Amino acid sequence: MSFESLRTQLNEAATAFSDGPGALEGILLGMVDDVDRAVREPLEIFPVCHHSPASAVAMARRLRDKQPKVIYLELCEDMAPLLTELRNCRLPVAVQAFSSEVDGFPADWAPLSVVAPITEASAEYQAIAYALDTPGVELVLVDRSSDHVFQWQPPETKASAEDALHGDAVGVEIGDLRPRFAELEEHLLHHGKVRHWSEWWHQYVELPLGDSDHDTYRQVMFLIGSLFRRLAPGDPHRVRVDEDRERYMWTRMREHLAASGADPAECLYVCGAFHAASRVAEFGVEGTDGFVISPRSATKWQHGLIPSSHAAIEAQFGLAPGSVSIAATEWAKNLKRTKVKPFQLAGQAGGKKARKQPALPGPVAEPTTADQLSGFLQRPPVLDRLDEAELLGWSVEIVRAARRNGYLASTADAIAVFETSILLAGMRDRARPTPYDFQDAAVTCIEKDVVPGRRDVRRLVEIMMGGDRIGQVGYDALPPLARDVHDRLAPLNLKLQQRGVQRALLDITSQPELEACSNLLWMLRYLLPHASARPIMGERKLGERPIQESWDLALGTHQRSLIELGYEGVSVEQVVEQRLRRSAYDPQATTATVLEAVEDAIRYLHSPRLAGELGTRALEVLSGERTVDGAPEVLKRSRRLLAYYRTNEPVLPQWIESFVRTGYAHYCTLLPTAFTEEEAGVDQVAAMLGFLFSMESLALSLGCDRTQLELAVAQSHPEEPSKVALLWAAQVHLGRLSRAELRARCDELLSNPLSLPSYPRYLSGFVHALDPVPSLVDFVVETMSNAFAHLPDPLLLPWLPSLISTLRSRGAQFVPLLVKEAGRLFPGRLPALDEWVPPWLDEPAPVAVRTRTGQGLALLAAHPETCDAVAALLGCEGSWQAAPGGVALLNRYPDTAVALEALMS
Template sequence: MSDETSPFGALRGQLLDAAETFANSPAGVSGILSEMVDDVDRALREELEIFPVCHHSPASALAMVRRLREKQPKVIYLELCEDLQPLLTELRNCRLPVAVQAFATDLDGFPKDWAPLSVVAPITEASAEYQAIAYALDTPGVELVLVDRSTDHVYQWAPEQRPAAKGEEAGLHGDAVGVELGDLRPRFAELEEHLLRHGKVRHWSEWWDQYVEQPLAGADYDTYRQVMVMIGSLFRRLRPEDDDRTAVDEERERYMWTRMREHQAATGADPADCLYVCGAFHAASRVEQFGVRSTAPYEISPRTGTTWLYGLIPSSHSAIEAQFGLAPGSVSIAAATWSKALTRGGLKPFRLAGQKGAPQRPAKLPVPAPAGEVADRLSGFLSRPPALDALDEAELLGWCVDIVRLARRNGYLASTADAIAVYETSILLAGLRNRARPTPYDFQDAAVTCIEKDTVPGRRDVRHLCEILLGGDRVGEVGYDAMPPLARDVLDRLAPLGLDLERRTIQRALIDLHAHPELAPCSDLLWKLRYLLPADAARPIMGERRLGERSIQESWDLAIGKYQRAIIELGYEGVTVEQVLEQRLRRAVRAPDATAAVALAAVEDALLFLGSRRVADELGARAVELLAAERTVDDAPEVLRRIRGLLAYYRTVEPELPAWCGAFVTTGYAHYCTLLPTAFVDDDTGVRQVAAMLGFLCTMESLALALGCERAQLELAVRQSHPESPAKVALMWAARHQLGLLSLAELRARCDELLANPLVVPAFPHYLIGFVHAMEPVPALSGFVVEVISKAFGRLPDPVLLPWLPKLIVALRDGAGELMPALVKEAGRTFPGSLTAVDAWTPPWSSAKPVPTSAAAQPMAGPATDLLAGHPAACDAVAELLGCAGEWRPRTAAPPGVQEVTALLTTHHHTATAVATLLT
């Protein structure tokens, strides 16, 4: 179209003259400005009326309300993921802001490490899309069609790496990818910096409010459309050529225009009765599929096999700001601007019937006005200064009074003089920033300057108080009817507690299962929610649940309403909490990084929360598979602790052990026997892991032998072990003692040699660490460990003892903290209980006589010897059971092993004498 026939010919001439006068390179600037005018002309002449918007913009929402009441379209095409359409009817059961969400954990066609996938589209009342949705859903004969790419295509068109949410902390939206309708922000960093610097503002939200929102709030519809398309064209023309989002934006535009043409071809809708609501960035599209009369083909790719689940989750102003990179408080200021504009213009917004604060029936719409010719409104708008409004002055006075009142409530020493100072400073700041009237951002800066002095007396600073004054962080709520079945089931099952679970505050629940046994199902559900939800959603204050134990009284801090989103997302995984818990346990043991310890923990959780023997046996069988496949022993302590607890539980409540328990013990016995020699010499394997392996082999030995294992496996593994580190050497000595390969006397003699060797004394704390860890596989050594530590403290001089004493304490604390209670308990039994008894106390090990080493040594005569000699048949039977072969000799010759027996009887001669007396 030539400049003579175009309504924007005059505007084009003015822009070209300005480029010639002010630009350094008028040819490039004039080309961009001319193209912007072409974009505006093309968008406004399109047969299908395009309504350009900006996300969460009060000016867009106001223009939408006016246009809907004037045009009354029969079909509204909305830029929103097309598969989210069934959710929109549920908005009437919610309190805004909320977000429609698509969620997927079962991926087919995407990398597995992307899971879970989540796409959200937040909706506030002060947004054009909500006004269009409310109008379409509550007006008979109006059809709403979502035409943007599906959520599956959002990730199909994403880069090879999983797209992340905008901002590190996206609040209630978590790490979901946000779908923003009307993303109007420069994609050229230098342009945004230039606009902020010359606009004398701090961030983009403030620039947009000053130069777009406020001027367009009262503009007529034609002016609004032309300005928005021009801004969208400007940002589109000035973005970098290598912007990765360019191709995605153009694909979206082809997708939307194709969907709209398909709908009109299928329904015969008249473009004159339709309205296309899209971002101003897409209104200035240049793709060949633009327009309902375009014949350019475009093939929409099929969706992947990923299963998508849909629902509504609560949102908030702060969550929207965090996810879309807006300045803190900007959405709250937009909501305040929306309310002020409605009051000033006398407009009645559209709200879904049944929603909180909504009318019971739709408002009566006026008769639609005929469409007028396209006229140039940009020239007058761009050259006309904004008009002052008396209502703004009254509003500023109210803000100044209210902020002083709010500051005084929060501990500030504010007065009337401060209110006057805030008022005058706001006007001064607006003047310095070339603004016709103070904005909320000017007011915030003035309040901080005049009220906040040196310190903040309370929890809130003045900037936070200003945000509260201007509306605060409004948090949405999903209504009961809009929740998935699982979330409704949770609220129904917790109803007997008598709490308002939809409140976002923390509530205390007291459960006395003895007085009110009917609350037991509530307690069971709370423990399951404790497992599935974030820690603060259901936090036990009193009471615990362990295998074989249940508390009679419980106290809970519940924040179910605050974590409504997490409960709703559980509904995407199953119909009941139990189903979700079972699925998660199965998924945990089938994960690529699953270990035997993880599987045993899953078995324990299945018994605690599900009480299902079937699920526990399935998970236990998986634990056996994982243990057999492991090539490291890093989780040996955890495996030992959990299998001990499970065996103790089954022996208490079951007539026999499950089959998987026997398989786990036999598999673990063979597995750890195989890895034991390598673990002893491997520097990467700690002493705690080796002790746990020996603990499994020694404490599970009787059960393993009963199930068919051979003790020779363990003896061979110990004989093949040749450790070098002192701690592991001590462990190996303890293992040999447990197997009968090293007597206690020989073990005592070796420790005495270590203490007597000056070259070994600095490393003696490491030997002690090994002996302390040896209490895991050989609990009977606890007395010997106390003996060794006592000898070290008694024999070593202070110059030797004091330097390594800190090392000993640190090593015991870090390496054997869980074994120290048993060691302290044994020391309490060994040492006297009062100071007066210390002087007369003799250590038990000091009364033992040296054991002769010659074969001709005479055994000690006494009641014990007479007992053994008087019952030879019993002695032979016991020796045969223990695998000891030998023959009786005269008392003048000591048989093999008599030295050890004599030492044992000598050390405990009172016990031996008492037993002999009873038997004779």
């Protein structure tokens, strides 16, 4: 056997370390069996690690040597049609499967999203570029579909990887290779004298395999995958998913081989090293065929390309910040050192100008099954000599970058970084400092106590090594909706594909054609994150047309959000309509949310048809509501809609008339309960009264009965002081309570020591009553003045903050009325305040009116000037005499007494 010598050595090592055969022997010898099995497979397996420069270089070299006719790639099989669009993008980008409406999965999982990021420094991209640009080569994706990704997900959880660009999408970890055994990773980091896994992989795998031959590369990757697999924790679900993926892929490959008649010797299977060391019965072209692939669910999937970034990939795979940028730098160095010519899609955006690919050499011999591991494992590590020019360039560049970012760095710091990098590398048993050693040295020597700017030194090193490169999807690879958006915004003359913020100025008065751009921007404002389209000047209100607007646009920065809109429809208008319907017909929708959808349908779509449909839905929701929590919002939106229709339509729509009738009866029914329930606050009750009083004239003209409102108010018996004040205001509005009686009740509260502590709450109720009964503004000023005059400081001072917050949050629109009324009543100059008497205290006492003629005559005798004035108006002549004479005068002109009685009654 080719690996017999290695088996013997590992068996002796296991016996020595564990005092006899046992578990360790089983693990070590099992790893050799995994390698032997994978190496002997007729269909060549190419194990990779995602975003590994060593894997990418080995892949490019092997593709030129072997020239396979079929490439099987570990990637979701339903993503295959998208790969040809990669040539229209600037890497890194991610292939995405997206579904906003689920069918067959828990509803709270929506939206579903699966992403597979692709960078130029990855073996997968090399395989894709080779297959797509080489005639006669077929690329077959064999991994589970996006639908199966969620079918195999535990029902109680939804895995996600939070990051800046990929959001809560489930990341497909192509070529993921990291120990799942925490103790093993900790052991490797400790003895490797490194801080994190990315640094360990760079030092002990990337560098040794960078110059190795193909056989050694394969066997080492098989061995690492087997080690991590056998030492993984026994999570039953994770193990089952891993094995089912392997069964799925080998089943798909055997199906393709049988259907196409391809020769396994001319095929190449690219997968993660973790899955290459598989032990399932379906492994290999001669494996069993017992695995049954379940059908896909009824969920409809949309597919597209979205921009990715180095930071997003690092978050998805749990890598250290900056590691993918360092890998990209290492990829460029490997190509220069090894003279390997990488594959690149013709016309690839962001790459070098495509040149004609040179003719590939003839196929070489198949990889050997001879043992290459023994020599590799026994070979001492090669200590690369110090590249002083490279390290010196790094040191000078980081000092220059630090100065630009506010650090007081000097030439001495550059020297210190240079020497410290060498020192740290020596302490970690390596002669040549790695980028991680240099990063630690730069932080130690340059970053002192504080960070003067936005970026710390560690971030500056990451930028210097390549930075967080963000990909871009080209125009031709965008979905139809996104392309339509760019076409319709073309009159703005902006480069919307570029990242960053751009200012758009719209003078619609002089350029009426820009109104279409304005309408589209407001819809994008509604659909996309606010940072993608932010209005600086201008607003969109019901019934108003734009004149001039100014926008900050960042559609290139938020390209993913725009692309995902294309998964929901073919035009922005269609997506807006779908969103509005979804919001209105949601089971948790309230009347306020449906009315908001009606407003948005008018503002963004100018669609009377949709507004009428959603308005009918609002009527249905209102009829079924049994609480008044949303009454303030319903009042505000119904008033706004009513004002819009009255000024812009010849007649009111049928739905809004029905809404007013239903709302009038609905709130009359709930009013007595709302006055007494603790759950209903004073805001809600005031809003109900506001709806009833402001819509009363329209409701009565539509056939409602005012008696219903009067009965509702009569049946209301609140106990909470603020609600009592609201009830009094309602009674004043209905004529059930006079101003004098209301003032007397307030004076009684102020004169009663027991009611003084609750008086501020009565006053808060009066402030809320300004909405339903705005005619009480003078009375509210009066009651507030009396409160400031009579309430003791222990009650007045704690109440002031609540009064201010009430006026700010609920009565902001009435503050100008209160100020105007106070300005009318109070003196305009400070000296006059000392002699000022409030008008409500200066009013004469009311005089009782008597209706009998004799009593009226006595009253006239007591006030002769009134009689003289009335006599002059009537043209009567005469003079006053003694009391009997006066009575005689009145008897002579009885019409005067009758007219006076009529005036006073």
